[in-house]
Amino acid sequence: MLILTVDKASTVPVYRQIYERIGRLVDDGTLVPGDRLPPTRVLAQTVGVHRSSVLRAYGELWALGYLESRPGSYSTVRRRVPTRAAVPAAEGTLIDWAAVSTPTTRGARDDAARLGRERETRESVVDFARLSADRRIIPSDDLRRCLKAALLEEGRELLDYGDAAGYRPLREVIARHMRTHAVAVSADEVLITSGAQHALDLVLRLLTRAGNRVAVEAPTYGAALALFRFHGLDLVEIPMGPEGMDLDALDDVIARRGPRLVYTIPSFHNPTGITSGQAHRERLLALCEARRVPIVEDGFEEEMKYFGKAVLPIKSMDTRGVVIYVGTLSKVVFPGLRIGWIAAPRECVDRLVAIQRVSCLTGNSLAQAAAARFCRVGHYDAHLRRVHRVYRKRMQAMLRGLADHMPRGVEWTRPSGGYTLWLRVTGTKADEDTLQARLLRDGVRVSPGNLYFQTPRAEPSFRLSIACVTETEIEEGCRRLGRSLRGIVRA
């Protein structure tokens, strides 16, 4: 709707104020050829002037070539060349936005910029950096049908405000899904969020304040580190061993430094790809139970297992209610749908729902309804089988490629699932940035290891992701990686 005001006290005639403003909207591209102007009667009423002034203004605009005027019809904007810059520049801002921003915002900007860079790609480069579901196998047609059915059957409810805890049938689908992983939760213990990152944000808003201590694996998920920093938390890094985080170190930290929570990714750990065993999980749980420290278990790729024996989530053993489980659909199917969830004790979920209501009222019910349908009719399981077929082969190709091409002095993990593995370059004095730049020049993009540490490490390491590369690309990427690193390790 076009809204204009005029200044009746001005020496500029009213009709002129109107035609100048409309002319400016055409010049700056806001009104485009073919756009209708309001009927003169309507505009006169809205602006609060005589209709004759509007008629005169339209007449001037027509005379200046701005309008087509068809008798008995609406006035529409004519095709003509714009004569001014699209938008007049503001005079500059009186507020020093850097100064008025909270202290952690600066860090958030740097982190956001780093996270953004991870996404850039070039055609000729083999991209081992990108970590998200491969667009080429996203089942968008199935989703479209689910969306259509959801809208036809319950569109009016879905387009209204929904339940702050999430669309009930999706909570039921997720609870059932968790139960097939031996996690005994009901729909009331499940909260739907706008993705796993948002889930983690809610948990931090519930349990932490700036300055609180939090125990994290080192390395760990880069975007989680960014979020912890934005919350102003004091991060205590627990080193990752070949079996998962060092539990002796954790025990010591819990006993002596009182963290508010322990954040862990036990399966297909991001970035290392390590999956901890049953005994490791039991001891981790026991440590946290003994000191009543909540565990935040990030199961972001829980189902992406390709080889070997299954390991159950820590949450499946959580009879005493200390585990907050975070899940997501983003890594298997639709990142853009923004569907994550939290499974936690009812007491905890109720509080998280309150925070969700107060901070964003409700999630996207339509996306949630489509996701529920997608799972219920079996598309999710079918797609998961496809994902397994594809990624089992990609992971095999990756492990084979590394075995074939890596020089001595390079070590890597051997994940049984997920998208990522971790590569350490021990036989060099070159630093990580130099190595990364060199690899990129040689046609392989990798993710620098220091993105995943709070405290930077000297030894170069990299995260390699198979999320968005085909087997052929993987083979070629490993060849380039080997060629590039061989030169460096020799040097």
Place this chain on the structure above:
Amino acid sequence: MLILTVDKASTVPVYRQIYERIGRLVDDGTLVPGDRLPPTRVLAQTVGVHRSSVLRAYGELWALGYLESRPGSYSTVRRRVPTRAAVPAAEGTLIDWAAVSTPTTRGARDDAARLGRERETRESVVDFARLSADRRIIPSDDLRRCLKAALLEEGRELLDYGDAAGYRPLREVIARHMRTHAVAVSADEVLITSGAQHALDLVLRLLTRAGNRVAVEAPTYGAALALFRFHGLDLVEIPMGPEGMDLDALDDVIARRGPRLVYTIPSFHNPTGITSGQAHRERLLALCEARRVPIVEDGFEEEMKYFGKAVLPIKSMDTRGVVIYVGTLSKVVFPGLRIGWIAAPRECVDRLVAIQRVSCLTGNSLAQAAAARFCRVGHYDAHLRRVHRVYRKRMQAMLRGLADHMPRGVEWTRPSGGYTLWLRVTGTKADEDTLQARLLRDGVRVSPGNLYFQTPRAEPSFRLSIACVTETEIEEGCRRLGRSLRGIVRA
């Protein structure tokens, strides 16, 4: 995917552990009749046992009536009566969730409960409390076609992670939309959020820390108050006069108490329905410019104008970059789509985008693409015309009904647009809660005035909303209101 583990050290035989676990999944309703079990070979491999153990377990399950076994086919779950409770109760939680929660969480729970209550309705009651787009006129078919087209044309991109600032074409649509309201912004000065509440949350995360002071109108939007409280802010209430907030009081507060920002709803103010005039807006802006205090302008119903002359947003006069404008599609079209936006100086938007990226990575690109299309093809403008037709009549019916039925001692505002008006009951000693309960008993739901104040007031007042009531219901509601209040004011 079904995931099981077995304990090989246990005295319970492996096959028995398997059939007991599967049996439990059937009993608790996780596996339902018709569900397929994994092929024995696959399950044996996943669990890490001999295939013979799985064959034996399936045999036992078949013997117990859990499975249909079709030769040469999958084993599926048979129809039988569940024998146990759906989910075993946890042993109780070791964590005292109330004690480990941050201090403002308790308040958030109370506020969330209050906001939730607002939504409940009964058939026979005339609902003057509900404030959201009327489901009966939501154009869900148009949206469905926009979603379909968006998915067909760019489904794979939309279902991947998007831009943290929002889907670019929607930012352009919104920028253009703002320009028709005389706000000179480009797409780079627009950030798409998951609704206006989320927009406000981002702004508070950027500009405030717990204990900071913020100036708000009194009364003001209840969910904003809840959010301010969750952020632990010190709220300074500026009384609303008939023309908008008391600017002398604001001047004094800005000079002496240094608020971090001023939050205002200049058009169709929630809850009072008051729209401030041009001169008021100019002075408010000048006050804030003089002391360099950011204004957060909530334009949540900017376009819902039914009578009289248009007034431009404060943002339209903001040549010095002190105004952060918050907009939303929720009040005119689709609350459930969660589309809001912020228009602010580039410096400020860049920081907000960083916070959005760190706290939830990205919004829902699919919903944003559908909304962009909905606006671009003209559905939004067409729907807005319809909304105007419908609500102009409803507001007229409301003002007529109040004039016809209110007793002396009751005063109300006369909004020129929006959904709400404000009713004060001066001629009674009854308190607000008593009055509200009595009105509800007499068949009218209203929203209690104290929801909209930080400091409770003694004089009863109510917000009346015409959002979800027809003209007939409004007439009947006013009659009931009059009858009920007449009794009280007399008493």
